[in-house]
Amino acid sequence: MEKTVQTPVSRRGGYLALWRRVPRELGFLLPTLPITVVGLSVLSTVFFTGTGMIAIFVGLFVVVLALYIGRAFGLFELARLRWAGQAPITPPRWDPNGEPATPLRTVLGPLVNGHYWLYLLHGMVVNFIVGLVSWIVTVVWLSVGLGGISYWFWGRFLPNEGTGSVRLSEVASDWMLPGNTLAIDPFAGQSVFQLVLGVTFLSTLPFITRGFTALHQFIARGMLGAWRSEALQREVADLSASRGAAVSAEDRSLRRLERDIHDGPQQRLVRLQMDLASAERKLETDPAAARALLAEARQQAHDTLEELRALSRGLVPPILQDRGLIGGLQSLAARSTIPVQLELTVEPALRLPSEIERSAYFAASELLTNAAKHSRAIGIRLHLALRRVPDDDTTWLDLWVIDNGVGGAVPTEAHGLRGLDERLRGPRGGLSIDSPVGGPTAVGVHIPLTDTALSSIAVS
Numbered sequence: 001m002e003k004t005v006q007t008p009v010s011r012r013g014g015y016l017a018l019w020r021r022v023p024r025e026l027g028f029l030l031p032t033l034p035i036t037v038v039g040l041s042v043l044s045t046v047f048f049t050g051t052g053m054i055a056i057f058v059g060l061f062v063v064v065l066a067l068y069i070g071r072a073f074g075l076f077e078l079a080r081l082r083w084a085g086q087a088p089i090t091p092p093r094w095d096p097n098g099e100p101a102t103p104l105r106t107v108l109g110p111l112v113n114g115h116y117w118l119y120l121l122h123g124m125v126v127n128f129i130v131g132l133v134s135w136i137v138t139v140v141w142l143s144v145g146l147g148g149i150s151y152w153f154w155g156r157f158l159p160n161e162g163t164g165s166v167r168l169s170e171v172a173s174d175w176m177l178p179g180n181t182l183a184i185d186p187f188a189g190q191s192v193f194q195l196v197l198g199v200t201f202l203s204t205l206p207f208i209t210r211g212f213t214a215l216h217q218f219i220a221r222g223m224l225g226a227w228r229s230e231a232l233q234r235e236v237a238d239l240s241a242s243r244g245a246a247v248s249a250e251d252r253s254l255r256r257l258e259r260d261i262h263d264g265p266q267q268r269l270v271r272l273q274m275d276l277a278s279a280e281r282k283l284e285t286d287p288a289a290a291r292a293l294l295a296e297a298r299q300q301a302h303d304t305l306e307e308l309r310a311l312s313r314g315l316v317p318p319i320l321q322d323r324g325l326i327g328g329l330q331s332l333a334a335r336s337t338i339p340v341q342l343e344l345t346v347e348p349a350l351r352l353p354s355e356i357e358r359s360a361y362f363a364a365s366e367l368l369t370n371a372a373k374h375s376r377a378i379g380i381r382l383h384l385a386l387r388r389v390p391d392d393d394t395t396w397l398d399l400w401v402i403d404n405g406v407g408g409a410v411p412t413e414a415h416g417l418r419g420l421d422e423r424l425r426g427p428r429g430g431l432s433i434d435s436p437v438g439g440p441t442a443v444g445v446h447i448p449l450t451d452t453a454l455s456s457i458a459v460s
Contacts, residue, residue: 018206021085025209028084028216029138035080036131039073043124060111067110070120074224077127077216086217092226122223130219134212141201141208148198152191272300325357325384326350332365333382337372338403343383352397356447359427360384360399363445366420367401375405375441386449399445407439417443 047066053059092115110116279293319328333340383400411417421431429447
């Protein structure tokens, strides 16, 4: 597939891009001081009140309250950074292993959770210090810049200095032109000096706001974000859950296959054996009846073979091996009893690993079958696309089946959509359902592509 290449932006374009984010960054930096002062005041008051009352046991609950308040301030800081245009930071999972909160865990859990103490330290100490420095520098930079370019207006209203006063413009002119005897109007010289100073400070303002916002983001990522070890633990837990779901789904598939063989080919083979035995007994006494039984047995063998072929196609569709996922979806669309409009935004020669193509194919087959049975639709859209998520550098295969039927589809236990969702956990995928009553219904299949799958796309 064709890769998207990002061309380097020009220096002017990069500078203008910095300016486009200045309003949001100022909206983050300017309220920082009052927010950090409130955080310091509230957290210090509650926390130190609690520690002072530890001896009478009531203080323990007050300390826990301070930890919860610190958590609230930390999450508010993450929301402010996200609003300022910074990359989202994943907060920690407050309930260990996703277990439901109990009254005892709610009361004592924060005391043994390191994230709560980091949030408290951030809100009570670190954020106040960094916020104070960033606020002072930002306000001074913005004030000097705006005041400098507007001095020509408001400077004339200032009281006149005495004869012994020294102007900054005169000092600057003497430093640049030593020994000059230029007669410059004091107000005009001061206005020019202030204008140059204001333009200099305003031209560098985007770098100041970007730098301090990035500093807050860096500190928040280290103190308020989830730890990498927790992400690995969640990934291991998700893998275990997906493996268990895949095993359960495979077990149900094997049981369904066993039931289909028992109810179909096995019964035909029993009937075939009985017909052959009857023909053998009548071969000498009634040749005509024997020939009729043999003809019926031949038809039974033909039907059994066709049924076994149909079952084998349900396991490994030959079209996936021959033409890939695109060909398989085109075949499903052609066989559908409801007209299907294909929307393929990928390369026609796209090939993926067999397990991904098989999962996507069977998911599309089941969704089209469900739509034909239950939706009462007159048209279906089958959409296939690759989606890149830049935040976590992941590429997803998205397959949507959208019908214009009556809607109301919900995943229930032991039914198709719930089983399909569990089957997709094997390749670490998932199912999304949007089916309001009255329609339309949109069911999406989302499967992440591994590095191996991406390399196979690049090769194709």
